[in-house]
Amino acid sequence: xxxxxxxxxxxxxxxxxxxxxxxxxxxxxxxxxxxxxxxxxxxxxxxxxxxxxxxxxxxxxxxxxxxxxxxxxxxxxxxxxxxxxxxxxxxxxxxxxxxxxxxxxxxxxxxxxxxxxxxxxxxxxxxx
Amino acid sequence: xxxxxxxxxxxxxxxxxxxxxxxxxxxxxxxxxxxxxxxxxxxxxxxxxxxxxxxxxxxxxxxxxxxxxxxxxxxxxxxxxxxxxxxxxxxxxxxxxxxxxxxxxxxxxxxxxxxxxxxxxxxxxxxx
DNA sequence: AGCAATAACAGTAATCGTTACTGATTTTGA
DNA sequence: TCAAAATCAGTAACGATTACTGTTATTGCT
Numbered sequence: 557x558x559x560x561x562x563x564x565x566x567x568x569x570x571x572x573x574x575x576x577x578x579x580x581x582x583x584x585x586x587x588x589x590x591x592x593x594x595x596x597x598x599x600x601x602x603x604x605x606x607x608x609x610x611x612x613x614x615x616x617x618x619x620x621x622x623x624x625x626x627x628x629x630x631x632x633x634x635x636x637x638x639x640x641x642x643x644x645x646x647x648x649x650x651x652x653x654x655x656x657x658x659x660x661x662x663x664x665x666x667x668x669x670x671x672x673x674x675x676x677x678x679x680x681x682x683x684x
Numbered sequence: 685x686x687x688x689x690x691x692x693x694x695x696x697x698x699x700x701x702x703x704x705x706x707x708x709x710x711x712x713x714x715x716x717x718x719x720x721x722x723x724x725x726x727x728x729x730x731x732x733x734x735x736x737x738x739x740x741x742x743x744x745x746x747x748x749x750x751x752x753x754x755x756x757x758x759x760x761x762x763x764x765x766x767x768x769x770x771x772x773x774x775x776x777x778x779x780x781x782x783x784x785x786x787x788x789x790x791x792x793x794x795x796x797x798x799x800x801x802x803x804x805x806x807x808x809x810x811x812x
Numbered sequence: 813a814g815c816a817a818t819a820a821c822a823g824t825a826a827t828c829g830t831t832a833c834t835g836a837t838t839t840t841g842a
Numbered sequence: 843t844c845a846a847a848a849t850c851a852g853t854a855a856c857g858a859t860t861a862c863t864g865t866t867a868t869t870g871c872t
Contacts, residue, residue, distance in 0.1 A: 560819045560868050581858080596822045601859060603820095617747030619798065621830090622858065633786060638795070647789045651782050655801065658761060661775045663806035667766070670747065671799040673783065678791035688839050688848045709829080724851045729830060731849095749859090750829060814872085821866065830856080837850065842843100 559610075565603045567591050572613050572627030578634070578643040580622045618643065618672060637677035644677060687738075693731045695719050700741050700755030706762070706771040708750045746771065746800055765805035772805060 567588050572579070579587070585600045604625055608615040616624040618636055624643055626634075633646040651671065659666040676684070695716050700707070707715070713728045732753055736743040744752040746764055752771055754762075761774040779799065787794040804812070 558819080558869085562820055562867080564821075594822065596824090598823080598860080599821060605860095617745075619745030619747070635786075635790065635792065635794070637792065646786050648786045649788075651785065654779050654782065654799070657779065658763075658774050658776045658801050660777075662763065664763065664765065664809045665804040666763070666801050667803035669799055669801045671782070671797055673786050673794050673797045675795035676793040681792045686840085686848080690838080690849055692850075722851065724853090726831080726852080727850060733831090816871090817869085819866105819868075821864105823863090823865105825860105825862075827860070828858090830858105832855070833853085835850105835852100837848105839848075840846090842845095 562603075564588070564592055564595055564599050565607070568600060568603050569607060569612060569627070572607075572625055575627065576645070578616055578624040578626050580624055582622075584625065616643070617670075634672045635677070636672060636674045637680055638674050639676050639680035642677055642679075646673060690731075692716070692720055692723055692727055693735070696728060696731050697735060697740060697755070700735075700753055703755065704773070706744055706752040706754050708752055710750075712753065744771070744800075745798075762800045763805070764800060764802045765808055766802050767804050767808035770805055770807075774801065 568584055571584060571587055577583075581597070581601055581604055584604065585595070585597050588595055588600065604613070604615070604623075607613040608625070611629060614626040614629050616626055616634060618624055618634070620636075620641075628645070631650075633648050633651070635644050635646050636642070637644075651669075654671075655666045655669060658669070696712055699712060699715055705711075709725070709729055709732055712732065713723070713725050716723055716728065732741070732743070732751075735741040736753070739757060742754040742757050744754055744762060746752055746762070748764075748769075756773070759778075761776050761779070763772050763774050764770070765772075779797075782799075783794045783797060786797070
């Protein structure tokens with residue numbers, strides 16, 4: 557099922573690579589719609605899933621009920637502001653050592669972990 | 685809006701305290717239905733949310749699209765088997781130190797983190 | 813360039829987990 | 843025992859996502 561080029565997919569990827577935000581499918585839809593006024597929401601969802609599956613973008617499940625997407629695939633951690641809901645990248649040393657800590661008293665095999673941090677972002681923290 | 689007793693809520697809580705699994709709302713529904721054959725799924729959802737809000741149970745968002753619930757409210761980490769999907773508790777030293785590691789180059793305020801580990805559970809590991 | 817095969821599309825209907833609404837039932841404190 | 847109010851069962855509605863259908867775009871080949 558050889559992958560074929562599509563400008564819609566290209567536009568979606570471009571947008572994700574360019575932004576520092578971590579938009580939801582709907583936000584991607586709203587944005588790409590400026591260039592492709594009659595792109596379908598289904599197309600956005602299909603391509604986001606496809607791009608995530610082949611590893612060109614990252615799907616973030618932050619537990620807020622809707623998936624977010626990240627154009628950056630290099631491993632890094634995320635921060636969610638409990639005040640304004642913004643998602644930002646964290647520059648952090650690798651935390652892979654926690655896999656071993658967690659595995660000490662565990663009989664199975666730990667391959668990895670999912671972690672995100674929460675609190676108040678710089679902007680919201682300033683205001684209080 | 686003083687909280688009133690209800691046997692349905694009691695049954696839901698009992699079940700969650702008794703099990704080591706981390707059931708979804710639907711599983712809770714299926715189980716409690718044995719005792720209350722015409723309990724409503726809405727009642728299950730409402731009480732799970734209520735119990736989680738007052739801190740008598742914990743809501744787990746594991747990124748699999750459906751919430752899981754844990755009758756144990758003591759802080760601990762969870763492990764998800766990528767093979768069979770089971771969720772288990774991990775006995776682990778506190779990992780709160782990662783909050784500081786993550787906060788080093790961050791301007792906001794980090795209150796906490798959400799972490800779960802994944803890999804192969806003991807059962808599935810044995811079989812391979 | 814022209815063409816057939818097929819991936820990708822737009823549009824829409826369907827699905828799934830969850831929440832909100834409604835009129836009937838329980839619980840509770842007086 | 844009784845009335846106020848929380849909770850219920852049942853069902854409709856919701857938002858995010860996926861699946862389906864007939865049309866369009868891309869591709870490799872001649």
